[in-house]
Amino acid sequence: MLIGLQNVTFEFGARVIVKDATWHIQPNERIGLIGYNGTGKSTLLKLFVNQYMPSAGTVERSKETTIGYLHQDLLSFDTNESILQVAMGAFEKVLQLEKEIEALGRELEKTGDEKTLIDYTDKLHEMELLGGYNIQHKSEEVLQGLGFSNADLNRPYKEFSGGWRMRVLLAKMILAKPDLLLLDEPTNHLDLPSIEWLEKYLQHYQGAVVIVSHDKFFLNRMVTKIVELYQRELHIYNGNYDFYEKEKAVRIEMQQKAYENQQDYIRQNERLVERFRAKASKAAMAQSIMKKLDKLDRIEDVAIERPDLRINFRVDKVPGRVLVELDHLSKAFGENVILRDAKAEIDRGDKIALIGANGKGKSTLLRIIADAESYAGNRKWGHNVEESFYAQHQLEALALDHTILEEMRGCGSQMTDLELRALLGCFLFSGDDTDKKIRILSGGEKARVALAKTIVSKANFLMLDEPTNHLDMHSVDLLINALKRYEGTMILVSHDRHFISKTANKIWEIVDGQIKEFKGPYDEWVAWNERMRKNQAAAKTEAAASKKKPVAAAPVRTPAPAVNTPISKEHKKELQRQQKLFQQTEEALNKNKAEMAQLEKDLANPDIYSDKDRFLKAEQDYTQASRENERLEKDYETIFTRLMELEEGD
Numbered sequence: 001m002l003i004g005l006q007n008v009t010f011e012f013g014a015r016v017i018v019k020d021a022t023w024h025i026q027p028n029e030r031i032g033l034i035g036y037n038g039t040g041k042s043t044l045l046k047l048f049v050n051q052y053m054p055s056a057g058t059v060e061r062s063k064e065t066t067i068g069y070l071h072q073d074l075l076s077f078d079t080n081e082s083i084l085q086v087a088m089g090a091f092e093k094v095l096q097l098e099k100e101i102e103a104l105g106r107e108l109e110k111t112g113d114e115k116t117l118i119d120y121t122d123k124l125h126e127m128e129l130l131g132g133y134n135i136q137h138k139s140e141e142v143l144q145g146l147g148f149s150n151a152d153l154n155r156p157y158k159e160f161s162g163g164w165r166m167r168v169l170l171a172k173m174i175l176a177k178p179d180l181l182l183l184d185e186p187t188n189h190l191d192l193p194s195i196e197w198l199e200k201y202l203q204h205y206q207g208a209v210v211i212v213s214h215d216k217f218f219l220n221r222m223v224t225k226i227v228e229l230y231q232r233e234l235h236i237y238n239g240n241y242d243f244y245e246k247e248k249a250v251r252i253e254m255q256q257k258a259y260e261n262q263q264d265y266i267r268q269n270e271r272l273v274e275r276f277r278a279k280a281s282k283a284a285m286a287q288s289i290m291k292k293l294d295k296l297d298r299i300e301d302v303a304i305e306r307p308d309l310r311i312n313f314r315v316d317k318v319p320g321r322v323l324v325e326l327d328h329l330s331k332a333f334g335e336n337v338i339l340r341d342a343k344a345e346i347d348r349g350d351k352i353a354l355i356g357a358n359g360k361g362k363s364t365l366l367r368i369i370a371d372a373e374s375y376a377g378n379r380k381w382g383h384n385v386e387e388s389f390y391a392q393h394q395l396e397a398l399a400l401d402h403t404i405l406e407e408m409r410g411c412g413s414q415m416t417d418l419e420l421r422a423l424l425g426c427f428l429f430s431g432d433d434t435d436k437k438i439r440i441l442s443g444g445e446k447a448r449v450a451l452a453k454t455i456v457s458k459a460n461f462l463m464l465d466e467p468t469n470h471l472d473m474h475s476v477d478l479l480i481n482a483l484k485r486y487e488g489t490m491i492l493v494s495h496d497r498h499f500i501s502k503t504a505n506k507i508w509e510i511v512d513g514q515i516k517e518f519k520g521p522y523d524e525w526v527a528w529n530e531r532m533r534k535n536q537a538a539a540k541t542e543a544a545a546s547k548k549k550p551v552a553a554a555p556v557r558t559p560a561p562a563v564n565t566p567i568s569k570e571h572k573k574e575l576q577r578q579q580k581l582f583q584q585t586e587e588a589l590n591k592n593k594a595e596m597a598q599l600e601k602d603l604a605n606p607d608i609y610s611d612k613d614r615f616l617k618a619e620q621d622y623t624q625a626s627r628e629n630e631r632l633e634k635d636y637e638t639i640f641t642r643l644m645e646l647e648e649g650d
């Protein structure tokens with residue numbers, strides 16, 4: 001066992017987080033720690049690293065066990081060092097050794113004595129054993145996997161935003177290779193390619209990993225054990241997330257049945273007691289039944305506890321038809337061009353999801369729209385637009401020393417405290433909760449405060465950057481429903497595919513500095529993209545094939561005209577008829593092939609495939625042409641066979 005909780009109880013004041021919990025972590029286990037927002041997952045991790053002490057029970061840990069712990073809150077750690085240097089800090093021992101070798105080398109030059117030489121070679125050997133010569137390469141590899149470009153590596157750490165700093169710290173931690181990695185919602189600040197990279201990396205990780213996450217897909221691929229913190233108890237499931245869901249339903253059903261059976265039993269016995277009580281002769285029996293019932297270990301009713309957020313976005317005014325117009329928009333960070341003379345428009349009723357591989361350009365575009373970032377070009381607002389911006393690092397923007405209520409007061413709405421408390425109630429902060437300081441809130445609780453602030457404005461235009469971060473899955477579903485009901489217009493950035501597919505009616509993608517719009521939901525966009533890729537590939541192979549073999553080349557299959565066979569008149573006529581038919585079909589087939597080749601080229605043409613209507617038309621034509629092709633090929637075969645028969649037959 002690496003580390004374990006033994007009958008641990010922990011509470012914040014009167015609030016019990018966990019009661020009498022036992023959980024042992026074995027080497028190399030892959031565990032997902034789950035539970036609703038605010039149940040105490042982050043707190044449990046802090047118990048493991050001794051930031052908190054249990055009020056009862058013990059945290060057992062062998063002395064040698066090394067632990068790497070990634071916080072959910074971004075750290076205040078700051079430095080002028082480059083991110084590569086920060087990440088390489090993981091190799092403390094190697095760096096120390098490097099210094100010693102350098103010093104010994106200098107001394108050797110000066111004195112040249114034998115003892116120094118021996119020391120020197122010993123250290124070199126040690127370095128070799130530690131694999132110390134490629135630490136830079138290893139660090140670069142991990143940083144690149146997490147989305148940093150080569151040019152980034154030597155930039156100072158402090159130039160990076162919170163999310164990117166977190167990636168550097170994550171890189172440093174996994175490079176240090178501790179026996180146990182405790183990762184508190186590591187995917188919150190990552191985009192899809194980085195999440196996929198992390199998945200692969202962690203799958204081969206030599207050590208135990210405990211991941212707190214609200215991401216079903218990630219958990220399903222990453223873990224083989226689920227520990228759920230629910231109703232102040234730890235529930236262990238030996239499988240991935242899907243297994244947990246199924247198994248939990250079974251457990252609930254079993255508990256419900258057991259509960260109902262016990263209730264029946266209790267009621268029966270209570271009736272007996274009632275009857276016996278009246279008769280003096282049976283009073284003793286009634287007594288003993290009552291005692292038995294008292295001693296009974298009562299099964300709890302399955303009261304399913306679920307945090308039901310009540311999110312309601314309201315709209316105050318109706319805006320004009322066009323909310324935002326972007327024109328000649330350009331933006332670059334040094335060499336990195338994000339937008340070049342781009343153009344786009346947001347219309348009333350649009351629910352746009354901004355997607356794209358890199359993760360850098362999306363938030364930037366959103367910030368430009370929100371006027372929170374400099375740019376070149378024009379950005380024009382329509383009439384009556386009242387916007388509200390949920391920025392990516394919204395949670396960091398909350399004032400830690402404010403109470404929740406103070407934070408809400410500070411956002412300029414006309415609401416009274418009473419109204420604000422009512423609103424906060426919908427976000428599950430009831431009674432005294434509203435006097436809690438932001439500092440102590442869990443990740444999900446902070447996200448709820450930030451969402452409440454977005455809602456309080458009654459804006460008709462929402463700009464949401466990663467709004468599902470930190471929210472538990474149930475809350476995400478409630479947010480989806482609220483956004484579906486929302487009558488305003490919105491644009492959002494998210495790496496949660498489920499969330500995007502349920503909320504957006506348009507997709508924007510930043511490609512080559514331009515904003516490409518797809519007028520349809522995410523699933524259609526995916527299918528369209530898939531077809532486009534296939535068509536491009538097909539066009540390529542077609543082009544390659546036609547280079548080798550000119551289309552005009554004589555068909556190989558033409559049967560040789562019969563020459564020497566004496567044949568009947570009738571037979572000859574039929575043969576001629578079939579030969580003519582054969583020729584016609586062949587011509588039609590060649591024409592059809594040429595047509596298809598042209599259509600394939602069209603489909604792979606960016607001018608056409610970026611225009612949904614033209615693309616769909618071309619695609620329709622293509623489908624039709626390929627059906628025609630199938631038909632012709634069949635005819636061709638049939639006629640060919642018939643011809644052969646006629647020529648051979650007689």
Ligand SMILES: Nc1ncnc2c1ncn2[C@@H]1O[C@H](COP(=O)(O)OP(=O)(O)OP(=O)(O)O)[C@@H](O)[C@H]1O
Pocket residue numbers: 012017035036037038039040041042043044072440441442443444445470472
């Ligand atoms: N120092 C503290 N004093 C009082 N209450 C606290 C303190 N720290 C945390 N809490 C409360 O304890 C509860 C558990 O917090 P924790 O951060 O462990 O939750 P979590 O399960 O990680 O939630 P999330 O999924 O939102 O990250 C929360 O309601 C939080 O407000």
Ligand SMILES: [Mg+2]
Pocket residue numbers: 041042043072184442443444
């Ligand atoms: Mg947490």
